[in-house]
Amino acid sequence: MGAYILRRLALIIPTLLGIMVINFALVQFVPGGPIEQIIAQIEGGGDVFEGIAGGGAAETAAASSEDYVGGRGLPPEFIAQLEAEFGFDKPPLERFFHMMWNYMRLDFGESYFRSVSVIDLVLEKMPVSITLGLWSTLIAYMVSIPLGIHKAVRDGSKFDTWTSGLIIVGYAIPGFLFAILLLVLFAGGSYYQIFPLRGLTSENWSDLGFFAKIADYFWHIALPVLASTIAAFATLTLLTKNSFLDEIKKQYVMTARAKGLSEGRVLYGHVFRNAMLIVIAGFPAVFIGVFFGGSLIIETIFSLDGLGRLGFEAAVARDYPVIFGTLFVFGLMGLFVGILSDLMYVFIDPRIDFESRQG
Numbered sequence: 001m002g003a004y005i006l007r008r009l010a011l012i013i014p015t016l017l018g019i020m021v022i023n024f025a026l027v028q029f030v031p032g033g034p035i036e037q038i039i040a041q042i043e044g045g046g047d048v049f050e051g052i053a054g055g056g057a058a059e060t061a062a063a064s065s066e067d068y069v070g071g072r073g074l075p076p077e078f079i080a081q082l083e084a085e086f087g088f089d090k091p092p093l094e095r096f097f098h099m100m101w102n103y104m105r106l107d108f109g110e111s112y113f114r115s116v117s118v119i120d121l122v123l124e125k126m127p128v129s130i131t132l133g134l135w136s137t138l139i140a141y142m143v144s145i146p147l148g149i150h151k152a153v154r155d156g157s158k159f160d161t162w163t164s165g166l167i168i169v170g171y172a173i174p175g176f177l178f179a180i181l182l183l184v185l186f187a188g189g190s191y192y193q194i195f196p197l198r199g200l201t202s203e204n205w206s207d208l209g210f211f212a213k214i215a216d217y218f219w220h221i222a223l224p225v226l227a228s229t230i231a232a233f234a235t236l237t238l239l240t241k242n243s244f245l246d247e248i249k250k251q252y253v254m255t256a257r258a259k260g261l262s263e264g265r266v267l268y269g270h271v272f273r274n275a276m277l278i279v280i281a282g283f284p285a286v287f288i289g290v291f292f293g294g295s296l297i298i299e300t301i302f303s304l305d306g307l308g309r310l311g312f313e314a315a316v317a318r319d320y321p322v323i324f325g326t327l328f329v330f331g332l333m334g335l336f337v338g339i340l341s342d343l344m345y346v347f348i349d350p351r352i353d354f355e356s357r358q359g
Helices: 002-027 034-042 048-053 056-063 066-071 076-086 092-104 118-153 158-172 175-186 210-248 251-258 263-275 277-281 283-293 295-301 307-317 320-348
Strands: none
Touching (some): 002 092, 092 320, 118 158, 118 307, 118 320, 158 210, 175 210, 175 295, 210 277, 263 277, 277 320, 283 320, 295 307, 307 320
16 A cells, blocks of 8 residues: 555646646646736726737737837836746746746745735635535435435335435536525525525624524525535435445345344444445545635625635736646645545445555
8 A cells, every 4th residue: 555655645746747837838838827917907998908809809919019118108117027026027838947946945935916925815715615626525425315315215116216306406506696596596586585695704793692603604605505516416415325326236235134233223234334444535526626626606695705706816817826736735735635535435444455456
């Protein structure tokens, strides 16, 4: 097992490097960098894309040329000073290696437009995203495992049929569309004003008592968590059912029943441990999937100030230190979670031996 872990750890460096190279190269071809954003703000044009979108292809091409800069009336010396300040006076390859050297020393730089270090921004926004991801994953497991077991035991029954229909419908609905539906129905959109429209806590949260704070917190996260849970809920339920069905058909289950053991003892004393291997071991991966996959749209729709919304705003503003800094951190987290998932398999079932795997 030790050799396998060392091999996986050794693969982290080239994999992470490949992720950063691909994204850095793609960014070089995207129009409207941070310099253009600053110029647009100075000239009072707002977002640089507003000026580009209205002018057609010819003006779009001119927007990225030196003639466009001169057309804005800003002196070339000022543009050159901005480029030197942001490091764009150096060739892309030199900027990339300088960025990676800083990242290896855990120096992620400072946001172009917030005057705050990237690591401070991430630490400030992370609790919101962790809250959303953790509660969504826990609720998905708490509902999916009992439901999946019940569906496996009653395979082919009416209960199994209509719950499968609901699960398929839930899986087919995009998370953002379900979030909008929840807002319309329960957050004062057109029907009921039961839950708050935005935010993680109320404005008077600091003045509330301890239990009132807890209630207010769950009141605010109810709709975002429900919206981000629906896809994971459907996948886990079917995975649990199929795992139980596969185990129930094995010889040791028939032997246990032949010995006179009760159905509950057979299911939860013998089948459960083996069937839950793949489900429980996948917990880290499911959490990261919910954490990264649903946070962007859900946080934007519900106005939650988390990492997803931070990444969206950084991409719109071309805040490269935030974009690449968070990409590096999250890429590293994702690679380590892959190793953690394998270790979970071994912890739950010591019979699994990754040492015999090649590569």
